[in-house]
Each structure stands twice: as C-alpha cells, then as structure tokens.
Amino acid sequence: MARGVNKAIIIGNLGQDPELRYTGSGTAVCNMSVATNESYKDSDGQLVEKTEWHRVVAWARLAEICGEYLQKGSQVYFEGSLQTRSWEDRDGNTKYTTEIKARDMMMLSGRGGPNGGDGGGFSQGRGSDNMDQRQPKPQPQQSGGRPQQNGGEFSPDDDLPF
Numbered sequence: 001m002a003r004g005v006n007k008a009i010i011i012g013n014l015g016q017d018p019e020l021r022y023t024g025s026g027t028a029v030c031n032m033s034v035a036t037n038e039s040y041k042d043s044d045g046q047l048v049e050k051t052e053w054h055r056v057v058a059w060a061r062l063a064e065i066c067g068e069y070l071q072k073g074s075q076v077y078f079e080g081s082l083q084t085r086s087w088e089d090r091d092g093n094t095k096y097t098t099e100i101k102a103r104d105m106m107m108l109s110g111r112g113g114p115n116g117g118d119g120g121g122f123s124q125g126r127g128s129d130n131m132d133q134r135q136p137k138p139q140p141q142q143s144g145g146r147p148q149q150n151g152g153e154f155s156p157d158d159d160l161p162f
Contacts, residue, residue, distance in 0.1 A: 006081040008100045010054055011108065012036040014074045020067030030063035032056045032070070034078065055099035056080075062105060069107060077106040 012034040019031045034056050039049045056078050058066045070076060080102040089095050 028063035030058045030066040058102040075109040078102045079104040
C-alpha cells in the first residue's frame with residue numbers, strides 16, 4: 001500500500017501574540033494564528049486582496065521558542081502537517097478544528113519582531129529522544145536572484161529563490 005503525504009508550509013504574519021501554555025504533565029504547547037495574504041485581479045481588472053487565517057500549534061521546545069521569540073506581526077515560516085481535532089462543547093455538541101502541527105519554524109522578521117533583526121530557524125526533534133532539540137535552519141535568499149550554478153549540477157546547499 002502506498003503511503004500518503006501530509007505536509008503544510010505557510011509564510012505569514014502572526015495576528016496576535018503566541019499563547020504559550022503547559023499541559024498537566026508539563027509539556028509546552030503554543031497556539032498561534034497566522035495570516036497569509038494573496039492578491040489578484042478580478043474579471044473587472046480590480047486588485048483584490050484576500051487574507052486567509054491559519055491555526056498553528058507547536059509542542060515541546062519548539063512551543064517555548066515560539067512563545068519567547070515571536071510576537072504579533074512577526075513574519076514567520078512554518079512547516080508541519082495538518083491535523084483535525086474534535087471535542088464536545090458545554091452543550092454536548094461535537095466541534096472540529098483543523099490546524100497545522102508545526103515541526104519547523106523560521107523567523108523571517110528576526111528576533112526583534114516585525115521590524116528587523118536577524119532571522120533564525122528552529123526544528124522540532126524528529127525522534128522521541130530529540131524532542132528538546134533545536135536546529136538552526138538556513139536563511140532564505142533575500143535578493144530574489146537565481147540560484148548559483150555549480151557546473152550545471154544542483155547542490156542541496158544552493159539558495160533557492162523562495
């Protein structure tokens with residue numbers, strides 16, 4: 001049987017400060033609301049701007065890092081998977097929410113928040129023994145130029161224009 005792929009990548013701005021909490025067992029969990037923007041011209045030639053809101057949740061050390069370094073307005077890259085949870089409200093009705101369970105985060109507006117500083121990236125550890133690990137990720141290319149050619153061969157270390 002073939003395996004499926006569940007991968008979500010978004011780049012956007014936080015709509016409010018991250019909400020960092022701890023579970024009863026002491027595991028950090030951080031909930032965030034991220035806005036992504038899209039613009040296009042409609043059939044009349046008018047520019048239309050659309051904002052989509054995404055719920056993002058980070059766990060363990062990544063949650064603590066998000067709570068410490070991110071703030072409302074921060075531009076951020078998240079990579080993770082989609083998950084849908086359900087619960088019952090006070091009236092016994094079943095409610096559902098779909099969110100991005102973050103595995104990787106990169107601060108695009110820097111440690112200083114939306115107005116500058118040097119960005120940095122953090123990854124959630126992949127194994128059960130690595131859940132407290134943070135790994136720097138490379139910075140995205142800022143110039144918008146083409147990747148450098150290495151004799152016509154692609155190198156995984158090349159800067160990609162996104």
